Amino acid sequence: MQHILTLNSGSSSIKFALFEEDAVLVETVHGQIEGLGRNAPHLEAKLRGAPLADERLDAASAADHEAALGVVLEVLQRAVGRTEVDAVGHRVVHGGLAFTRPIVVNDDVLNDLQKLIPLAPLHQPHNLSGVRAAHRAFPGAMQVACFDTAFHRSHPWVNDTYALPREFYDQGVRRYGFHGLSYEYVVSRLKEIAPLDEKGRVVVMHLGNGASMCAIRDGQSIGSSMGFTALDGLPMGTRCGQLDPGVVLYLLEEKRMTAEAVTDLLYNHSGLKGLSGLSQDMRELEAAGTPEARQAIDYFVDRIRRELGAMAAILSGIDAVVFCGGIGEYAWRIRERVCQGFEWLGIALDESRNRASHSLISSDQSRVRVRVVNTDEEMMIARHAARLLKQS
Template sequence: MKNILIINSGSSSLKFQLIQMPSEAVLASGMVERIGLDNAMLHFKAGNNKISEQLEAKDHAVSLKAITDHLMSSEKGVIKNREEIAAVGHRVVHGGNAFSKTILIDSQVKQQIREYFSLAPLHNPANLKGIEVAEELFPDSRQIAVFDTSFHTSIPRKAAQYAIPNELYEENHIQLYGFHGTSHKYVTKKAIDQLQKENSKIISIHLGNGCSMTAIKDGKSLDHSLGFAPVNGLIMGTRSGDIDQSVIFYLIDELGYTSQEVSDLLHKKSGMYGLTGYSDLRDIEEQAENGDKQCQLALEMNAYRIKKYIGAYAAAMNGVDALVFTAGIGENSDVIRKMVCSDMDFFGIKINEEKNKIRSKKSREIQAEDSKVKIFVIPTNEELEIAQQTFELIS
């Protein structure tokens, strides 16, 4: 048995699980959410011990150190010393063309992750920080990187290449890479098990602070809503999603923005935050229910964009067997799921509103009896997927 600590550093959160492999027993789990905000919270669970406490988490380093302290606590911890951690598995968002599989981290790997900062500015810096802090805290543990982009290497060139001069693809590797691959891969395997058919057409809808959709045919990624960097596609917490490129030129040429200011605008000040002043969908739904017109519009825009991608991917695969909602919003927001799946009769998509309202941490089906398409809510477990890949590499 080997203890593997999984670190999933998101743009505003840090999730972790300590998993004993190969039994897949979860010894401890939790997260720090709303990192960088005044109301950051640490949630820690080990056995019957559950803790939720406010934390002054200005960054990911503080968050990981707090988690480590809890893991080794004499009262509520599950390990006595750092040496009990055989490996630390890290989620890394952008691996570009450099990494197509899980890999042992060394200085060269870290440098390559750093070189992709500009392509994933909200994630790769946080991912690298998690790696560097983990190296300090667990110097005797092997550090392993699992890349979000690797699941999408099966996307064909006709979908991955942009209609710009060929040399930019061939020499500069400008193309669609895709993200959230660890999550999409995990829930796809679960969906295929539930469908009981290998030859399947699945649209995986990952909705969190970052959002993406994947067209998955026969278990392989066929197309994906995020591209060269994780900012296009769906409307996200602070990211714009799809936008006319001309807007960027207008911001620079006519309004005097610098390229860095445009990048900050599209990555950190747009999306649901730019539309409403809130980046957390729970706040937006609450305000919308209280009559806030702008929050209501933002929800409508969010759902409309998802619907457009469902239509596109159904066309790309010549059909769809199942929709999968996953990640924080996908798993918990019955409001978004209902808005997305309403008025989709042409595709044979019909939601059961009562089933949709049920809260559960288990996988479930929420389609109506006469729906031709299955609608799954499958809690993602990127940490377990990372643990499986990490264990396979070090064994």
């Protein structure tokens, strides 16, 4: 039996899952540590769906990713005893032009991924910190990088480029798209539960603290709301989404902001948090009821609806819509508001199904199937790592 550990390393968190593979992949442990480098980091973990840990950690035990991996090891030993890890699969946000499929990480690969940090400054450094820490913690394990951009490399040229001089496209300035591991998993689920949809024209909405939409035909990405970086498209928890580039020029030239200050503004203080002046958490915004919170939600919904119309144009019609991600899977009011008024496109929700978050939430009369799929990036990473283990 082989054991595969998956890691999703963020700026202040690390999500982990342990999988066993005999005939099939089975997740045994799932957890996360939040608040890395802060005073009271928090560990939560489950063993086969049952609570395993829910506790505050001292700051030193989760000061950085390497320290946090020590905690992960303790959790795994508590859950399944001393287990040899055969492979560690990592979510890496940006693969650039060179990395279009999962790959075994060596020093050369790590150096190449380091060069992509300017394209994903909020995520890439922490993804790579997790790779380095895992290499030290599991020196005998295969390290596998799985890229959020890889799924979108099937874009046609018109959905992949910007109207800049051609040399910039050749140098890599193009629409990469993100959340590819989530979209890839959703496509795999559709293949199991709705094969006709998987072969058709589908718009998938990954709505969470990071949010994007993808136009998929016959299982292939042909358009994404995100572009060169993970800033583009929909407004997110703390990221601005679509923005006139002239605003950036104005901030630099007229407001005399530094590039670092603009980066911090657009990545960390915009989106739902910036609009509401309150929070990036949709649950808090819905409960708050302040005018600013309502306006933040209004803007979020409006941008999704605009993008849904654009995706319908890219696909020349829609056969199915899929909601996933934390907001997409649990915020029924957002799903309801997004779909309202799209009867002309063939979308009609069933109110009771939607409020109960059923897997199929469209009405029986709806020409477009509307689904809720619980996405599982960890499972997708584990599948890729298992495949590369078999090939080694």
